[in-house]
Amino acid sequence: ELIASLGGVQGWDKARQLQFDFVVVREGKEVGRISHAWDRYTGDERVSGTDKSGAPYLAILNVNTKKGSAWVNGKPAEGEEQEKLLKMAYGRFINDTYWLLAPWKIFDPGVHLAYAGEKPCPAGGVCDVLALSFDEVGLTPKDKYWIWVTRDGRKMVQWQYVLNGAQEEPTTVVWKDWEKFGGMSLSTDKEMVGKNTSIRFEKLSVSADRDDKLFQAP
Numbered sequence: 401e402l403i404a405s406l407g408g409v410q411g412w413d414k415a416r417q418l419q420f421d422f423v424v425v426r427e428g429k430e431v432g433r434i435s436h437a438w439d440r441y442t443g444d445e446r447v448s449g450t451d452k453s454g455a456p457y458l459a460i461l462n463v464n465t466k467k468g469s470a471w472v473n474g475k476p477a478e479g480e481e482q483e484k485l486l487k488m489a490y491g492r493f494i495n496d497t498y499w500l501l502a503p504w505k506i507f508d509p510g511v512h513l514a515y516a517g518e519k520p521c522p523a524g525g526v527c528d529v530l531a532l533s534f535d536e537v538g539l540t541p542k543d544k545y546w547i548w549v550t551r552d553g554r555k556m557v558q559w560q561y562v563l564n565g566a567q568e569e570p571t572t573v574v575w576k577d578w579e580k581f582g583g584m585s586l587s588t589d590k591e592m593v594g595k596n597t598s599i600r601f602e603k604l605s606v607s608a609d610r611d612d613k614l615f616q617a618p
Contacts, residue, residue, distance in 0.1 A: 401554040402503055402506070402549050402554050402556065403503075403504070403506075403507075404554070405553060405554040405555060405585070406503060406504065406556075406584060406585045407580075407583045407584045407585050408583075410583060411582065411583030411584045411585075412504055412583075412584065414582065414583050414608050415440065415582050415583065415584055415606045415607075415608070416439060416440055416441050416607060416608050416609060416610055417437065417438065417439050417440070417605075417606070417607040417608075417609065417610050417611065417614075418436070418437070418438045418440065418497075418500075418604075418605070418606055418607075419435075419436065419437045419438075419603065419604070419605045419607075419614075420435075420436055420496075420500060420601045420602070420603060420604040420605070421433055421434065421435050421436070421601065421602040421603045421604075422434045422435075422436065422492075422496040422499065422500075422599065422601065423599070423600040423601070423602050424597065424598075424599060425597065425598045425599075425600055426596060426597045427596050427597075432449075433449060434447060434448070434449045434492050434496060435447070435448045435449060435603070436492075436493070436496060436497070437611075437614040437615070438463075438493070438497065439610050439615065441610070442462070442610075443462045443463045443464035443465070444460070444461075444462055444463075444615045445460070445461055445462070445463045445468075445489070445490075445493050446458070446459070446460050446614050446615055447459045447461075447489040447492050447493060449492075451472070455472055455473050456472070456473060456474075457470065457471065457472045457477075457485060458470065458471045458618065459471075459485050459486055459488070459489035460615055460616075460617065461486050461489055461490065463490060463493055466486065466487075466490055467486075468486055468489075469482065469617060470482045470485035470486055470489070471617075471618060472485070474618065499590060499599055499601075500586060500587075500601055501586075502545070502547065502559065503547060503556045504584070506530065506532065506547070510534055510535040511532055511533075511534060511535075512532070512533045512534065512535065513530055513531070513532060514530070514531040514533075515528070515529075515530065515531070516529040516530065516531040516546055517529055518551070519548070521548065521550055521557055522548075522557060522558060522574065523557065525550055525551065525552055526550075526551045526552075527548040527549060527550055527551065527557065528548075528549050528551055529546050529547070529548055529549070530546065530547045530549065531544070531545075531546050532544065532545040532546070532547065542563075542564050543561060543562070543563050543564065544561065544562050544570075545559055545560070545561045546559060546560040546561070546570065547559050548560075555578070556575055556587070557574065557575060558572060558573060558574045558575055559572075559573055559575065560572045560573070561573075571592060571593075571595075572592070572593040572594075573590050573591065573592050573593065573599075574590065574591045574593060575587040575589075575590055576588075576589045576590070576591060577589040579604075581604060581605060581606040582606035582607065582608065583606075584606055586601070586604065586606075587601075588600060588601045588602075588604060589601075
């Protein structure tokens with residue numbers, strides 16, 4: 401019912417290319433921006449941003465093989481520098497796409513779903529809570545997530561998570577500003593409760609076609 405409310409399997413299957421900027425906003429100021437283009441059909445991925453020194457970087461890799469090439473300041477990275485950039489880019493892909501697509505990925509191989517009961521939704525009404533745990537999925541399989549889904553309309557309104565098996569209170573994040581992109585419904589703003597921080601998705605597009613230029617070397 402949740403997947404159907406988001407556009408259904410048909411919407412997911414037709415979404416070949418996703419483009420977006422993953423933007424971190426803290427106390428009203430942008431503190432980080434990573435640009436992505438991903439061909440879901442082939443696994444080709446483009447990641448770009450600026451490093452801590454302010455130098456622009458670009459990585460083009462395949463997320464299935466983890467092989468690719470990278471550039472810093474427009475110049476090819478080689479050896480250890482290239483390996484480091486490709487590893488970073490793959491990590492950004494895993495993290496940033498999950499923040500965008502989590503409700504679409506609840507049936508991925510290695511994901512354990514459990515029913516965690518009903519709770520009052522933040523804005524009223526009843527939510528059913530799905531608990532997610534993982535078998536060697538992604539880079540941090542000890543993470544645990546709880547997805548809150550409204551009983552009326554089956555909309556995802558927030559998630560909670562505890563990372564790396566930590567013994568602590570979960571972080572709560574409200575998933576807001578749902579919009580249609582292609583045949584998919586996606587949340588473009590995630591607000592961390594009590595942390596004055598949000599994750600925003602800008603320049604977001606979903607296409608049934610691939611733009612080859614995005615995955616070509618500069």
